[in-house]
Amino acid sequence: MTDNQRRPLWRRIMPMILLFLGAIVFLFPFYYMIVGALQTKRDPTLLGAFPWPSNFTFNNFIDINEAINLGRALTNSGIFTGAVVVCTLFFGIMAGYALATLEFRGRGLLFAVVLLLQTVPFQLLMVPLYVLLVRGFGLGDTYVGMILPFAINSVAVLIFRQFFLQVPRELFDAARIDGAGEFRILRSIAVPLVRPAILTAALVTFIGPWNEFLWPFLITKEASLQPLAVAIANFTSTGAGYHTNAIGSILAGSTVLAVPAVVLFIVFQRHFTATDASTGTKG
Numbered sequence: 543m544t545d546n547q548r549r550p551l552w553r554r555i556m557p558m559i560l561l562f563l564g565a566i567v568f569l570f571p572f573y574y575m576i577v578g579a580l581q582t583k584r585d586p587t588l589l590g591a592f593p594w595p596s597n598f599t600f601n602n603f604i605d606i607n608e609a610i611n612l613g614r615a616l617t618n619s620g621i622f623t624g625a626v627v628v629c630t631l632f633f634g635i636m637a638g639y640a641l642a643t644l645e646f647r648g649r650g651l652l653f654a655v656v657l658l659l660q661t662v663p664f665q666l667l668m669v670p671l672y673v674l675l676v677r678g679f680g681l682g683d684t685y686v687g688m689i690l691p692f693a694i695n696s697v698a699v700l701i702f703r704q705f706f707l708q709v710p711r712e713l714f715d716a717a718r719i720d721g722a723g724e725f726r727i728l729r730s731i732a733v734p735l736v737r738p739a740i741l742t743a744a745l746v747t748f749i750g751p752w753n754e755f756l757w758p759f760l761i762t763k764e765a766s767l768q769p770l771a772v773a774i775a776n777f778t779s780t781g782a783g784y785h786t787n788a789i790g791s792i793l794a795g796s797t798v799l800a801v802p803a804v805v806l807f808i809v810f811q812r813h814f815t816a817t818d819a820s821t822g823t824k825g
Contacts, residue, residue, distance in 0.1 A: 572800070579603070579794035584787055602790035603798070609791065610777050612798055615770040619752060619799075622688050622769050626751040627744055629693035634743055635736075637694075638702025639728050643714055653703075659696040665756070667691075672760055687761045688769075692751055698743040705739035706732060745810060752803055770799050 574591050581590070582599045606612065640646075641653050671691050681687030709732065717727045733740075755771045762768050768776070774795040778788075785791055 572804075575793050575800070576797055579790060579797045581790055582787070584789050602787060602794040605785055605787070606774075606777065606791040606795040606798075609785070610765075610770075610773040610795065612770070612795070614766065615768065615773040616798070618767060619769040619771070621685055622754075622758065623748060623751040625685065625689045626692045627747050629689065630695045630698045630747045631740060631743060633694045634698030634702050635728070635733060635740075637699045638704075639706055639724075639732055641699070642703045642706035643711070643732075644724070656696050656699050664691070668757065668760065676761065681761075683762055683764050683767055685767070688758050688767075691757060692754075695743075695747055698747060701739050701743050701746075702736065705736040709735050741810065745806070748806060749803055753799070770795070774799065 570591075577591060577593060578584070579602050580598045580600070581593055582597050582601070584590070585593060585597075603612075637656075641649060641656070675687050675690065676682040679687075681690070713731055713735075714727055717731055722730070753771060754769070755775060758769050759772045759775065762772065765773065765776070774792065777795065778792055
């Protein structure tokens with residue numbers, strides 16, 4: 543008889559019950575957001591979480607679309623997030639490869655600076671970045687102005703550095719003996735071996751710019767360039783008062799904003815779990 547079978551039944555069931563209750567607590571806000579987005583009339587009471595089918599409608603999605611143009615806002619969010627992810631992967635791979643495999647003076651100091659950058663809050667850099675990009679380079683109301691502060695991510699650099707350190711150095715040394723340059727080694731040997739790290743860094747990076755509000759809000763004044771998070775916030779502060787069910791429209795917009803991130807996580811959950819576990823495996 544195994545140890546698990548020797549334990550009392552309640553001790554075997556209790557962890558599952560606690561996990562189930564915890565899942566309900568964490569999922570309830572997301573459920574309430576979807577239900578609120580589908581309600582004809584707002585019901586702020588607890589009973590509003592379990593509305594009658596006669597109170598369901600899709601008019602809130604139509605209302606928010608007419609107010610902020612969901613398609614345009616989603617496109618702006620996609621451009622902003624996609625460019626940030628591509629830049630993060632590109633610069634993260636090169637920086638991580640250099641810190642892990644190349645020998646040069648000041649490598650340890652540079653790695654320490656990368657670690658130090660994680661302790662500096664982005665909000666502390668917003669004012670100088672705004673002055674530099676908007677007044678210095680005239681990048682206000684542009685995609686480039688939104689993307690540049692997030693183009694390099696120190697977390698991605700650390701992820702790639704750790705993965706490159708696990709690759710046997712003999713592979714790189716053999717390629718150099720055969721006459722391959724560093725960019726050829728990076729493209730043909732290093733990158734194919736760290737594909738799990740690419741997926742991990744892409745998933746970790748995606749959530750940040752997709753939900754980013756403050757910097758796009760500062761850098762963009764034209765509604766045609768604003769990502770969905772900024773468009774919803776502007777609707778909440780300026781246009782919501784003119785709608786019969788403003789909360790429902792706001793929740794509808796929030797649902798549209800949340801769905802891509804949730805779908806991405808569900809689709810890649812198995813791969814993300816595998817790569818997350820592999821980062822703690824040596825050898």
